[in-house]
Amino acid sequence: MKLNFAKRMSSIKASEIREILKVTEQEDVISFAGGLPAPELFPIEEINEVNQIVLKEAGTKALQYTTTEGYAPLREWIAKRMNERLGTLLDKDNILITHGSQQGLDLSGKVFLDEGDVVLCESPTYLAAISAFKSYGCNFIEIPTDEHGMDMNILEDVLSHTGNIKLIYVIPTFQNPTGKTWNLERRRKLAELSAQYNVPVIEDNPYGELRFEGETLPSVKSFDAVGNILCTGSFSKIFCPGFRIGWIAGDKDIIRKYVLVKQGTDLQCNTIAQMVIAEYLKRYDIDKHIGKIVEVYRKRRDVAVKCIECYFPEGIKFTHPEGGLFTWIELPEGISARDILEKCLEKKIAFVPGGSFYPNENKENTFRINYSNMPEEKIKKGLQIIGEVIQEYIHEIK
Ligand code: PMP
Secondary structure, eight states: OOOOOOGGGGGOOOOHHHHHHHHHTSTTOEEOOSOOOOGGGSOHHHHHHHHHHHHHHHGGGGGSOOOSSOOHHHHHHHHHHHHHHHOOOOOGGGEEEEEHHHHHHHHHHHHHOOTTOEEEEEESOOHHHHHHHHTTTOEEEEEEEETTEEOHHHHHHHHHHOSOEEEEEEOOSSOTTTOOOOOHHHHHHHHHHHHHHTOOEEEEOSSTTOBOSSOOOOOGGGGOSSSOEEEEEESTTTTOGGGOEEEEEOOHHHHHHHHHHHHHHHSSOOHHHHHHHHHHHHHSOHHHHHHHHHHHHHHHHHHHHHHHHHHSOTTOEEOOOSBSSEEEEEOOTTOOHHHHHHHHHHTTEEOEEGGGGOSSSOOTTEEEEEOSSSOHHHHHHHHHHHHHHHHHHHHHHO
């Protein structure tokens, strides 16, 4: 018998990345596809040690239900870290621990979006944020970006002419998929516009700690004069993603609403995972650990950028990220990255075509390269092959 699924299921498609990742599970594939951190940098021994300490010292508390808001010492650490690095003024009651920052996005949809509401986002933007918000029946308006971030004139124009705008979703630091970082003026301006038009902002920041060069910039949240801005963060890229521990920070009244919807979703995050992270932060120097990650990724970024310059044909644009995990390639108009991917997969090289990072239009001449998850030799080999495939493709269609 045919079942009647919820209307939202018709808008939910299999993620292209998840499908490509199935191919990349084969050992001999060189994958630029996922956003995976380098597993050799996970602090396994330290986690093992801290895990035992937590079980010994906290005992059954570590295995018991806990509050929805999350483990208080961890929330305190997060508030302090954000205040020191991002210029915010938060305390633990501004923080809700979430199942990765991804849950912060889904709960934002639950808290703010009704069917037919409008979400404004960068064009292109993070694929799984599109899926999370789409399941609440919203429509997207994409706002163009340049190398300094979202175009604030267009944003203001859209804000002043469009009804039903319920959220602005942005990734101002080392954006996924483009690797771009917004400058200070755009951050300040976004906070001003959010206040002026009374539209909340979700500032998604899972990569901000991974800066290879230049100064750390204050968050959009630090310019929040009225309490409209929510900021997500995550331990996925600075510790390990398998714990699925992230957070959302915001005005206390708004965070209380998130707590209510989280109760209906999963009651709370994993107790022992939160305690292990808090204990790790107490016993180890996370900055030293992040320093190691940054050093490895910086070298991989350098190799990736050099290879793109060297092996890709002229006329191809790409971003030069100052941090994070990705660079973004723009092929000449009329060339489909999906066609290039097909040929690359035959040669056991994978990446994600850019089309699915646009919620409305399909710009098919773009693709994303992740450089964090592979040794330098493989990055070189893989990008050389992609470069050759593009050369051949351009030659064939001429
Ligand atoms: N936001 C962005 C922009 C991402 O790229 C990701 C995935 N890496 C997430 C949120 C979710 O990450 P996590 O749930 O592991 O914190």
